[in-house]
Amino acid sequence: MKKTIVGFVISALVLASLAMWALKGRVSGNIQEIVMFGIVLVLVGFAVYLSVSRARSLRRGEPGEDELSRKVMTRASSLAYYISIYLWLFVMYVSDKTSLAAHSLIGAGILGMAVVFLFCWLGVKVFGMKNE
């Protein structure tokens, strides 16, 4: 139950931060910011989905987490780590070729890692983990 509550609280905090950022008028509305907003919203949606699914399981009398969900997370994490190494190599290449600020590149890299993890998680869920 603790993990479910933590998931909801973190999602709410991220949404509140995004709302504050937008309301304070610091968003210029360029394509880069809109894409970043969209990615963060997708990631918050993913976190909310995980929390809701865990809460539903608990309500049905099942454990919130079991060996499959832990293995899916472990497998997705290891895949995402492996892919992220190449992602950071790509970010380094981009930093050489463009004049983007370092904080923008690091932010993009971190968001990219989260997106890679999301896709790895979906992949493991869809294809399963036979013979592992």
Added chain:
Amino acid sequence: MNNRIKELRARHDLSQLELARLVGVRRETIVFLEKGKYNPSLRLAHDIAKHFGLPIEEVFLFDDEAGREHGDGSARE
């Protein structure tokens, strides 16, 4: 590795959720097992087999050829 969980569950008139509760996992895990998308831990395999009153090898069917294809046969050498 194949398994007879779906068949045994029907024979015992159990839903996926009921079996999941009995062996202490989420319903999704039973779905994955029945679809052959996940190989359970020895502990879970033991619990499921015990629930149906059968030895593990009668619930989970090992395919020797498939095991070798995935490199699982090396332990026998």
